[in-house]
Amino acid sequence: MAGDTTAPAAAEGTRKQAATRALADVPRVPGAEKPDPVLVADGVVRRFGGLAAVSVDHVEVQRGAITALIGPNGAGKTTFFNLLTGFDRPDEGKWSFDGTDLARVPAHKVARRGMVRTFQLTKALSRLTVMQNMLLGASGQKGESLLRAAFAGTWRSQEKANTERAMELLGRFKLDTKADDFAGSLSGGQRKLLEMARALMSDPQVVMLDEPMAGVNPALTQSLLGHVKDLREQGMTVLFVEHDMDMVRDIADWVVVMAQGKVVAEGPPDSVMADPAVIEAYLGGHHDVSLADDSAAEALERAVEAEVEAEIAAEHSDDDAKGGRA
Numbered sequence: 001m002a003g004d005t006t007a008p009a010a011a012e013g014t015r016k017q018a019a020t021r022a023l024a025d026v027p028r029v030p031g032a033e034k035p036d037p038v039l040v041a042d043g044v045v046r047r048f049g050g051l052a053a054v055s056v057d058h059v060e061v062q063r064g065a066i067t068a069l070i071g072p073n074g075a076g077k078t079t080f081f082n083l084l085t086g087f088d089r090p091d092e093g094k095w096s097f098d099g100t101d102l103a104r105v106p107a108h109k110v111a112r113r114g115m116v117r118t119f120q121l122t123k124a125l126s127r128l129t130v131m132q133n134m135l136l137g138a139s140g141q142k143g144e145s146l147l148r149a150a151f152a153g154t155w156r157s158q159e160k161a162n163t164e165r166a167m168e169l170l171g172r173f174k175l176d177t178k179a180d181d182f183a184g185s186l187s188g189g190q191r192k193l194l195e196m197a198r199a200l201m202s203d204p205q206v207v208m209l210d211e212p213m214a215g216v217n218p219a220l221t222q223s224l225l226g227h228v229k230d231l232r233e234q235g236m237t238v239l240f241v242e243h244d245m246d247m248v249r250d251i252a253d254w255v256v257v258m259a260q261g262k263v264v265a266e267g268p269p270d271s272v273m274a275d276p277a278v279i280e281a282y283l284g285g286h287h288d289v290s291l292a293d294d295s296a297a298e299a300l301e302r303a304v305e306a307e308v309e310a311e312i313a314a315e316h317s318d319d320d321a322k323g324g325r326a
């Protein structure tokens with residue numbers, strides 16, 4: 001079973017080495033075939049009006065590895081996540097999970113088959129308790145019947161087992177003392193942990209994390225990183241979207257870079273971050289930037305920082321607008 005309930009692995013373990021070995025000979029080109037892909041997408045296109053938000057020719061995600069999906073704002077990363085997990089429908093294309101076609105499979109069934117996701121803005125339901133949030137995860141992100149059961153107090157044996165499993169997971173994520181608190185009372189970082197813990201309720205094979213580090217204060221950063229690495233040590237595959245390049249460098253075995261809906265580069269973190277196609281994707285037309293290794297990496301860091309700042313500014317103006325309406 002994928003998800004046991006041991007404490008986070010202390011350090012990089014044998015699965016990290018196995019993932020590195022498995023990916024060592026994979027060509028560093030967009031669409032590269034992997035030795036053991038758990039997720040394969042072909043010709044996936046999603047248009048919004050005239051804009052092809054996603055137009056991915058081919059991508060494979062290696063089983064048991066941590067793969068980062070990076071790219072500038074608007075590159076199509078979240079839309080691609082939504083498509084793969086059944087939260088949105090593509091205009092064209094097919095994709096499979098563990099050899100099974102996932103086209104037209106709704107999100108809750110995708111989750112039940114073993115591929116779960118978290119969201120960029122955490123969806124922990126703030127007026128439910130931490131435990132109730134966990135129980136929603138047990139039903140593969142569908143949850144209505146369990147929600148009813150949770151309120152009605154009609155525990156059946158399955159629900160008792162789910163509660164025990166939830167408590168184990170909450171213990172692992174140091175949230176067990178908060179089980180009866182409203183999720184709305186948790187800090188941003190604790191909500192991220194709750195999202196991850198909830199995703200594990202269905203014993204997934206693949207965990208997809210949309211910006212796990214966004215809004216997490218430094219005190220919880222290491223803990224979150226440890227938990228993500230731990231997913232790999234337990235045999236799970238992780239695919240995550242992230243702007244934080246330190247995190248990408250620290251934990252990713254492989255990086256897929258998207259720009260304008262397409263996959264433009266792939267490879268291990270260091271090679272991808274020095275790839276001119278990646279610098280180009282982040283910097284757009286600013287060809288005056290030197291692509292020599294050191295300065296390229298620095299230029300990329302600067303470009304990513306600018307992206308993140310722009311995103312934070314946009315979020316603030318959203319908040320201000322909402323505040324103004326309230």
Ligand SMILES: Nc1ncnc2c1ncn2[C@@H]1O[C@H](COP(=O)(O)OP(=O)(O)OP(=O)(O)O)[C@@H](O)[C@H]1O
Nearest residue numbers: 048051053071072073074075076077078079080311
């Ligand atoms: N529901 C929608 N309707 C119209 N356009 C959309 C919709 N969702 C996304 N888009 C557009 O599709 C493009 C890709 O957006 P997406 O959110 O997937 O990018 P992203 O790489 O995840 O960006 P970020 O890093 O900022 O989260 C953007 O131009 C966005 O404006």
